[in-house]
Amino acid sequence: MLQDNYRLTGSRSASQDPEFIAKAIEDDNYFWRKVPTHYPVQDMRQLPTGNPRALPKIQKSFGKEPRKEANIRRERREAVKKAFARCWRSYRSKAFKSDELGPISGKSKELFGGWGATLVDSLDTLWIMSMRSEFEEAVNAAVSIDFTTCVIETVNAFETAIRYLGGFLAAYDLSGDLRLLRKAREVGDMLYKAFDTPNRMPISRWDFENAKKGGKQVAPEMEWLAEVGSFSMEFTRLSVLTGDPKWYDAAERVRVALEEQQSSTQLPGMWPFALNPRDMNFNSDTTFGLGALADSTYEYLPKMFAMMGGLMPSYQSMYENSMETAIKHLLFRPMVPDSADILISGTMHIGSKEGKKALNLEHQGQHLVCFAGGMLAIGGKLFDKPEHLEAATKLVDGCIWTYNALPLGIMPENFVMEPCPSDKECGWDELIWKRAVLREAGEDDLDNMEKADEIIAQSRLPKGFTKIPEPGYLLRPEAIESVFILYRITGRPDLLESAWVMFESIQMNTKTALANAALGDVTVHGDPPKEDSMESFWMGETLK
Template identity: 30%
Template sequence: MQHAYHGYEKYAFGMDELTPISKSGHNNWGGIGTTLVDSLDTLWLMDMKDEFYRARDWCKTSLNHDIHKKVSVFETTIRSLGGLLSAYDWSGDQAFLDQANDLGERLFKAFDTESGIPRGQVNLASGHSDNIAWTGSSAILSEFGTIQLEYRVLARLNGRKDYKDKVEKIFEIMDEMNPEDGLYPYFIRNTGDKPEFANKKITFGAMSDSFYEYMLKIWIQGGKTEPLYRKMYDKSIQGMHDELLSVSTPSGLVYIADKNSGTMDYKMDHLVCFMGGLLALGAYTDPQGLQSDRAQRDLKTAKALTYTCYQMYARMPTGISPEYIQFRKDNDFESGRGAPHYLLRPETVESFFVLYHLTGDPVYREWGWEVFQAIERYCKTDAGYGQLKDVRRVGRPAEDKMESFFLAETLKYIYLLFDPETPIDLLNKHVFNTEAHPVRTFPAMDKDGVIDLLK
């Protein structure tokens, strides 16, 4: 983290991303200091307080959201809004809440729709919003279903009830659309007054993934007092077991396949690897108890899935997973066609951390150390870390791109996996947003005397 962040400070401070080969900066998220803001709570948790306060000073004096550029509502919410809220939750520094209030209000303009489903992008200065062009005027399930944790925290801290109401309404609308198996196609037409499904692709990977994650986490955030979210979660996990859970030959690797218009596609995105951690968290918080049949089934699937994700790394020549894998009969899996790259993604080490945190099984530390060593060996550059173009080829240089989530998530989860005195408590105190920004649950805030301005 010191290597990557110091490279960012030296060559790209205040810019969205460091380019780790050419040693410069890149404003590909609108120019709102995305890597800096996304890194704040990682700096705090790793006790890099000097860097944290230098970043705080920049947020106070130089962070400006009044820019005439379209940004992704989802990405900006999870990275920037989530980063600011977590930094505030840990440090109590008002500068972060002030910036979160400003950014939250600007992004919220995208919620001004008849359907109740927000549009995918918004101009931060003008407030003009629309759907992203390539979706065919549809909203994306994972995008509008992954802004609730953040807006519920913001609403509690600033008393804006409309934030809470509108983001929760999204889940009510999706529950009313009610697929029989709890599995949702990922394109939703939100241009009329009544949203409708616009495709038939079912996946726990790209464009759906974190919608299922937030079902469970909103319920945990609210102190397990809002049964709708847990009901939706349990229904979708049952559907996943019934419809998508598959086993490879000859090794018997468990994975979650995709389904397109009723036809199975035996592939799995690296993104799906968050499900190991999610299923374990769901099992340990199951209202029926950890020893119930349902919780034990989910925990078993969590462990089996996470082992498959470990194999996605271990079986590649570099020891690093590709973007997705394709399963073949009698051959387990191979790197997905046209996607042998690694974008410095965090999902596998996320599940290692969650499973270690909950079960204490040291195998997850062993696997995490292997993954970390492979990243060190193949992704490290003079100034930071770079993506890999082809994980099947040893000896190729890293690419000139380092996403902010490498510092926000990948490095944080590996660190937390090995931190013997971590302040993180997944079962009693904290909930992570999908960008690995931990905030206290509402009962924990109440206990700590954080005033709820909605009351």
């Protein structure tokens, strides 16, 4: 078969030859290429050409590693690999080719199309961890996935792009195995049909069967920012590797629409959570933030600039404009017992007061928004923005502080903190904290300290937290990933220790007889309640 004939594990020179690649991955008979196109592109945008710019070096130049530190690093690396290998063996034996393994029940779960989300998402981790025999077995399984059938009615196109398309592309870039690029193209051809709408805007919650039957489609009137603006990296990389500009064109149309409306939103510089792709209206909603519903649209901006070798300056201006607004309006210093100089990113609600626009910052932090520290660190180095690196440092330190403040050493999914009166005036005040606890609980009498103590005890609130609406932990990667990025940029040795403490806390509290499980509540002391869930990003991102 063609896939067997063009198996090229490690053969980089051949796998980079455009003619060879085209022959290896071309399949005009593939189902998704034959589905009728109702709204063909009339003016295909082409990938930028020219010599890439010389970009600033992001990573710190590390000197020779002392033997003692090298030994510690290797021991810790092996511990992480051991944790991954244990999860992989359980997945391999009990849920292979399924989307997820239930880490408590041992049952398989199909939440992302039934195409093996964990299998594909883990491919590059297997390669990076030098588990080559397992990688080869996984690739053999992954290349047989049938993307013409689906076990769920509505496909999340964004999740499919990051877990499947991103998984295949990353594994191909590492291994050079053209079977993986061929598979990436299959996923790309499928996802491209979600853009077959009158204005070429994507359908994020995609009716798979309707598209499969060749039905006409139209973009919805409401989609989340992250699910519209986060195709750029995977789609552009696929176009670069295949030489077919159609995916780049699809992502570029979204980028242009975002750029055109960036300065006309209710919080100029940023885009709101909710967009209207059907009417191309990206500036009407009144809620803004860097966390869930928005995150990766912002994260991809500096990464796209770097990936395109600086040939698309719009990504720089879009990043700088959005982060100028975010740093000014979203970041706040919380009041904490040790007066640590940290930052948390909140959620902005635009309202009105006495006929004028009013900005109301909700001082709610999220585990997911911890990605912002890594993003700002990269952007700060890439675009020579020291203030971004400073904000990144305080955001990462804030995530570390939050991990350490909880009894299990793990940050909750969602929490609320009381802001300091100002950056300079930030001493701990027990009375202000307790009044804030009462206010968050909806109490009228803000001087009822007995009631405040009762709420604090019942809700198990560590000092500094005024409410923890979502006390779970989903095995998320964002915090430890940003610690990793900031360490590679600054070389701060304390970040290594913080990351290790985070890993040990997570491993100790989430470990099951089979693998690792999401936690229902990290505010408890002792054994936390576990949930029968292990999303693919645990092995595809967190442990990697």
